[in-house]
Amino acid sequence: MSEPMTLLMLWTDWFNLFKHFASISIASVGGSLVLLPEIHHFLVAQQAWLTDGQFSASVVIAQASPGPNVMFVALMGWNIGLNAGGYGWAGFSAVLCMIAILLPSSILLFMTARWVQNNSQRRSVRAFKVGLSPVVISMMIAAGWLLATANTESVRDWPLWILAAVATLIVWRTKVHMLLLLAIGAVLGASGLLTAL
């Protein structure tokens, strides 16, 4: 991660950090990545708890490692803790941020899910599920599309496009293990084959 910084975090700062993630938790409709501009504004621009390099590295690493995308929040917390004094604080801060971002939305979801389960025969509930399905499925395909095009600024990146298209076909039509495909993608990328001349 790029140049570290030293930071003095008071307990009010930790509280504000918690409060920030907890307050945007409910706003994360449409996936946690939509929160990035908001988080960048608070952590980097306003409070200067993270450097720009640490911020973007957190997102990149979270995208590249297994698990839900929201893990980037844990990494940002980790880096703030590192800035504030070392691995102990980093661990504390990572857990603090994850609890903050997950607690409000999870409680709301849990209560909603229970209500939905008990009222699954209601016309409004069934209409919600079937009425939104075409839209949410399409959103997923669009998300994959955006991910495929995010790395490819120009036509020169056509090998990445082909790789994404082939992966789509294989996962859609066969039962080939997806980890194998990811490994092949990593090897192709590391060997430099995906960079067109």
Place this chain on the structure above:
Amino acid sequence: MTRIQSLDSSLSFEKRWVATDMTSPIKAKPRSLGEIFTTFSMLAIQGFGGVFAFIERELVEKKKWMTREEFVEEWSIARTMPGPSALNLCIMVGASHFGWRGALVSLAGMLFLPTLIILTLAVAYAHFGNQSQVVGALRGMGAVAAGMIVATGFKLLSALKVNPLGFKVCAALAVLSFFGIALLHWRLVYVLVVLGGIGYVLAFLKLKDPT
């Protein structure tokens, strides 16, 4: 004697019927909280570039805890509610089998191992992040992950065949959402509210009240 025999045979018929039904490929259930934890842990640590594709393959295709149609229905709630949608879905699955304990355990399964891995990677990245092989490998994996997500979306489209809205309406909503998000870069919230809202109203008008 004959009556007892016939009763007995009808009983065993009943048993057999139940037994075949239990083992039928249509539906299974998690047996314990431990199974929930290991299932979600395993799929979480495989889930490079988002766990979504792995949730579908594991819960629908392998474990058969839910049908593809049920998966899509749950997904419409998980995706609409605030919070990370993959985690939302897992909380719903855990809660539907074991209540709040199931919800907590599924969340823990999804987060525990990935947290350890990601922190290890962060430390490693600090040392090797600038090397061109690492950058290239990440790009390659990103492209494959993108393909996995698109493919999972394609698979789920088949669930729309039984959607009461009918093929034409579903197709129109799906195509509009895709173009809006992928090509015109509309904000997801607006797509959910406007196109999702239209879908909801149409579905509401089409469905009948339970009698």
